[in-house]
Amino acid sequence: MTICELVDPPAALLSAAAERESVRSAMNEAHEALARLRFHEGLRHGWQEARAEASVREATALAVSEGLRISVDDIRAWSMHPPRSSEIDPTAALALGIWRSQWNVARTFTPLNSRHTLVSRRAPEPLPARLSGIHRDICSALVTGGWQEVSTVAKPVQPQHIVTVKNYCQAPVPTLIHAAAIVAHFRFREVMRPASACVGAAFARSILVEHGVDPTGVAVLSAHDAYDPAAASSAIAGWVQADEDGVARWVEHFMRSIVTAARVGEDVALHIQGRSLG
Incomplete structure (x- = not known):
């Protein structure tokens, strides 16, 4: 059976999985880890720098998961002094685009410690436009360098893949499970080409x-699976299984990845607090 013949798990399975005690327990641990991150002392004044560094680390994890040989130091240097297309190869161009997508997503986030209620500067984008914008950033350096045609950017491989994303986002389940479904779907299906998984990760983060x-x-978010790709592959097989047991297995794995994500975030905050990045 080919991947095209496999079915996407129906959104109803998300609700069924969410009722499982093991999933609820894993989700509670994820929320607790994120709560600890929220009140880290390093984010009191350094949240802007922390978001920038988290974007670097997320981009690095995603690039590594895409099979690229790129380090945190490489992407951190690019974030301060973006290279010209003539100075990099296609591998580096993709990694640079992945970082741009993460940074541009982070720039839309509400300020963390503002005393004032801010009104968004732009109206919410429709889902297809939002995903297309992320993919456009990912492919930006590839296009500029002449390694990818503009006509192939920001388009779903199949429109139905976007419909499935919308269905997952509208399922009556907690946001963490929405994010789990999004990450899994963009890994399972090549929703956009290249770097579908990177589009899903950026959207889930947002x-x-x-x-x-x-x-x-x-x-x-992606640190856990970059560190242990074998466990990630095993867990995504549960999603592809497309039954309640398999979906629950993937969701529990994703919650563990959120715990790791928060711990890496705490490390970022600690380094920001101590002014010791690099």
Whole structure:
């Protein structure tokens, strides 16, 4: 059976999985970890720098998961002095684009410690436009360098894949499970080409912030799976299984990845507090 013949888990399975005691327990641990991150002393005044560094680390984790040989130091240097297309190869161009997508998503987040209620400067974008914008950032350096045609950017491989994303986002489940479904779907399906998984990760990060699950924007969602790709592959197989047991297995794995994400975020905050990045 090919991947095209496999079915997407129906949104109803998210609700069923959410009722499981093991999933609820894993979700509670994830929320507790994010709460600890929220009140880290390093984010009191350094949240802007922390978000920037989290974007660097998230981009690095995603690039590594895409099979690219890129380090945190490489992407951190680019974040301060973006290279010209003539100075990099296609591998580095993709990594640079992944960082741009993370940074541009982070720039839309509400300030963490503002005393004032801020009104968004722009109206919410429709889902297809939002995903297209993320993919456009990811492919930006590839296009500029002549390695990818503009006509292939910001388009879903199949429109139905976007419909499935919308269905997952509208499922009556907690936001953490929405994020779990989004990350899994963009890994399972090549929703956009290249770097579908990176589009899903950026979108998942944004909804966790927007819905107040990770108001810091500093949790590094993809770190866990970059550290242990074998466990990630095993867990995503549960999602592909497309039954309640398999979906629950993936969701529990994702909650563990959120705990790791928060811990990496705390490390970022600690280094910001001590002014010891690099």
